[in-house]
Amino acid sequence: MAFAHRLFPTPIAVAAELWTLAVSGPLLTDLGKTLLRATSAFAIAMLLGTVLGIVLGRRRWLDRLFSGWLLVGLNLPAIVVAIVLYIWLGLTQLALVTAVVINKVPLVITTVREGVRSFSVDYDELAAALRLSPLRRLRLITLPQLMPFILAAARTGLSLIWKIVLVFEVLGSDGGVGYRVSIQFQFFDITGILAYTTAFILVVLAFEYGLLRPLERKVLQWRPAPA
Amino acid sequence: MAFAHRLFPTPIAVAAELWTLAVSGPLLTDLGKTLLRATSAFAIAMLLGTVLGIVLGRRRWLDRLFSGWLLVGLNLPAIVVAIVLYIWLGLTQLALVTAVVINKVPLVITTVREGVRSFSVDYDELAAALRLSPLRRLRLITLPQLMPFILAAARTGLSLIWKIVLVFEVLGSDGGVGYRVSIQFQFFDITGILAYTTAFILVVLAFEYGLLRPLERKVLQWRPAPA
Amino acid sequence: AETLVVGVQESGTVQWEIQTIKNLGLDTKHGLDLQIRPLADSRAGQIALQAGAVDVILSDFVWVSIQRSEGNMVTMVPHSLAVGGLMVPADSPIASVADLAGKTIAVSGSPVDKSWIILQAFYNQATSGTLSTDASARFGAPPLVNELLTTGGVDAALNFWQWNARAKVAGMTELLSVADMLETLGVAEQPPLLGWTFSDQIAATKTAAITAFLDASFEAKAVLRTDDTAWDKLTELMGASGDPALFTQLRDDYRAGIVSGYDPADTAAAEATFALLAQYGGAELVGDQTELAPGTFWEGYRK
Amino acid sequence: MAPGPGLSIDIADKRFAGAAPLLADFRLDIVPGSVVALFSPSGIGKSTLLRLIAGIDRDFIGSITIDGAPAHQAPPPGYVFQDPRLLPWLTARDNVRAASPAISAQTADAALARVGLADDATAWPHALSGGMQRRVALARAIATNPRLLLLDEPFVSLDRALVDDMHRLIANLAATSGATVIFASHQPEDASRLATRVITLAARPATIAHDLTFEHAPGRRDDATIAAYASQLATGVPHAALD
Amino acid sequence: MAPGPGLSIDIADKRFAGAAPLLADFRLDIVPGSVVALFSPSGIGKSTLLRLIAGIDRDFIGSITIDGAPAHQAPPPGYVFQDPRLLPWLTARDNVRAASPAISAQTADAALARVGLADDATAWPHALSGGMQRRVALARAIATNPRLLLLDEPFVSLDRALVDDMHRLIANLAATSGATVIFASHQPEDASRLATRVITLAARPATIAHDLTFEHAPGRRDDATIAAYASQLATGVPHAALD
């Protein structure tokens, strides 16, 4: 371990590097690019995955038809998806976001489908008795029951998407955190890598504590406090 | 698209390649290595993640203490984990499996914790009235309620783990599917990549339909058939 | 015999030399127990070296220089001069770099790829314009770049030599090699881009083994440069079985990049190239240092 | 006001997978505006029958029409399940409002007030006692002024004073709006005070063991009439069959 | 057999977050082997009190001791919740067996047979009618032969014949094993047949409005005694308080 000191930088060194990169380096530009890619892929994947997950959870025959393909989608290596899309759509922003969405959607579908399958028949009966319209049923019955699954998918989803974006940014892009990290890797600049990672994690923490938690508290306030 | 045939090989070409690679190529050895790594990492990550997820879901103060760190764990790029562990533990099997577990455990924890939080207080009261021992409580009350979340984590988990194994195999191993696919990528041997991918997906399909589904049917037979 | 573990990329052209060493028994001849650890890609090599899993890897001199200035004491002995070049389709309207304006170029690697920086410098000198704004560049992995060029997705491609060899066989032509560009930019002698890389510590503790390995390496190079029969056993490794045109192309391009001798004092070409890269690529490419770090080329050996 | 719908029930076969038929060749017609009490031993099929009438369960052979329309296409009935079945993520008020988009907060609060829960509109279901939850369910069923009310043991878990109030509430509703009401019960008192018709089911497949019709409208029964009906129930319907 | 435990309840303050205290300075002693009926209007605190006695809810100020031990450390009581609260992923038999690892399949089936569900041991809860689910819950509570039985409205949703059976079952249990029983109810009949003591709660915070003790042991009451007790309840306890 000849190089240990450089490989395990102190938190202070990382913070200093973070500051330098933010003030006079490309960090904010890179972070912006990556965040744009990650959030748009996140939004699309969550929406699409939730809708398809609900449909597959509800309709047995559709599930029987597609569950095998879902497994294929789940297990397709990122690199295969990236190659195909980069060749189809060129090395563009659209190809990157599409590739990320394709990678993430099966995960959301799987989680949401499991949630829909666990629904209580009781509330379905209630919906039938009240003749709820599809939209009211979604709002009053489906989504509240799905909440824990959607939260799980969202929490794990953002982190996964960011990791996939990193991979794709390395394979073909001209900026972003993944791209920069791969350059830093060539310098074996662990301090820089950790500075970038920290910057992203700060964003995620802000998202978690600034948005997700308050939202969660509001949405889940009905739950009795556990003993 | 002059090279269309090479980039988008027919399923027959892929099947033929799969057969050749299996019979006279390194496919079975590679697949064996990767499966060993993936399954051991899967088992460890599921067990550890479920236990920690239950604990964090139950104990508010522990969750408050660690939920930030969980987010850090979720968002740590694979490459950072890989470098640290490979340099610490050398380019060993142990380092690889540990790195994969570290990558996957936060995901399981997050999903399971969301599940535990969604538990009904009713059954907790029942457990208290019956004075269930921790073990019986786990078996009779906690695990059955967690089942949908564990299934979601298992289904998405195996696929994620295999993808992470691929990454780590590229970064530091001398065999396995990831290692081979990255070499095939350097030759742009899409047929070979798809053959390897197909081989793994066949294994996952076998796992799903041979093990997970029958198990699921048994465990969830209590559920009323949806209307 | 002393043991030396060399990490080599399984798909790399470096395998040809290693295989020749094995074929001719050059390792045992020099009293060396040569062990090969296959690696998936260059990142894996860097990790393996830092983790101490291998003693020697193949790397470029810019990386070595950066590592030295950062305090990672590694050093190298040249292995290859081969460089990439700018490829265009046979019937391309692009006749000189000036025609690149308004075109789409696929570049293997990233915006701080060394060849891309040199092409930009060259373009700047030829037209006094800025290539990155005049043309639109797409960055991707080498095979992806080749694929985009051959399918007409881009107008020109900047790629590594072994990929260009394949493109040539597929009917593309090399408009300009990186060596040509460097020459115009004032680096007359070709810099040794790739070299056998090891830590100072290994150099000190395993001097005999390193020396034996380098001897074997240079001997193999000599054979590969002159002896056609030595190549016959490499056909499959080159991925050229059944494709004599590709075989010949790869062999000839490889020969053009073979390093025939080594004098640690003669680092002018590398220094000039480094300065050029520092000027045009900036800190993102070379780090904070603008000059080749002293000791980048190992003083303990000469040929 | 328009009177409640008339029902025509004709079930050739209703069974659950792997079990003997619960209802077979079961016929029952109910005239508009009746208040029908359903009695039977536990597990005979009261709840199942109510679910069929509500159009919740459509898995049977035969036909159930409500004013001529198939059950599941008829306007939504006011339904009280055997359990409270509140949506735990909605307050009492919003649970009532879930019954229809047409119910305003005021209407919901008024319905809650009618079941004695004026102060609990913003409480979550888990913070309500068992009896309070059942009353929210009742408020949800009546809030839409439905022309058909289907109540599955609506008066259990309530103290006697509340049961009297709820009896009055339903009787008023039936009297003023002419709604058709069908309720399952185990208490003969519910029938003697509320019902215009009492049907007891027995055996498997369920058959109509007794079918009694009372003359006086529920709203206009004095204590003597109620006592008379009660004794009629006690004698006319043998004890075991009554429940 | 050892008689059931004696209870000493002394609750200084029990309230739910953000609400007026439900119980304050509430004192009640129960002698071993009593069968106590709890009456009150809906929402006064019967279920809460039973949960406190069972040691399920430990968030209160004061002390509840069962034969001297704090409630939550006392041996597990037989408990029937106000809802059936079966575990949906276990069959009826396994729900009964969940009460204790000591219960064999035979014991569980015997307990089910005592509540009239001999044929339904392998049924899932969702396939049982409301009354059947409540009886499984009752079977689960008695299967362990507990020395303390806490029953929250155990006899609702059952037909009259079944209620009689269940009365007999509980009376027998109390008589033969000497178990202490506390049950919440809204039916005076439950008390006149079963109870040795009747307590009615009223107001908030809940106070003991009436505390009646009956002389005859439940098992040995003839119809005349029961009628006498019923009238005693009707007169001794004003209607409104009785509920």
Ligand SMILES: Nc1ncnc2c1ncn2[C@@H]1O[C@H](COP(=O)(O)OP(=O)(O)OP(=O)(O)O)[C@@H](O)[C@H]1O
């Ligand atoms: N978790 C809770 N949070 C807040 N308030 C609660 C909670 N549980 C019960 N309450 C309140 O405590 C009061 C008493 O409830 P409890 O269930 O003990 O009544 P009860 O006497 O059993 O009524 P019922 O006869 O309707 O079952 C009710 O007013 C209820 O709103």
Ligand SMILES: Nc1ncnc2c1ncn2[C@@H]1O[C@H](COP(=O)(O)OP(=O)(O)OP(=O)(O)O)[C@@H](O)[C@H]1O
């Ligand atoms: N989903 C189901 N699957 C199988 N059997 C069922 C199902 N639902 C109900 N049953 C059976 O149908 C019968 C009638 O049930 P139902 O709930 O209609 O009875 P009920 O008359 O309402 O009884 P109770 O008075 O106890 O509520 C019961 O024996 C029950 O076991």
Ligand SMILES: [Mg+2]
């Ligand atoms: Mg019923």
Ligand SMILES: [Mg+2]
């Ligand atoms: Mg209660």
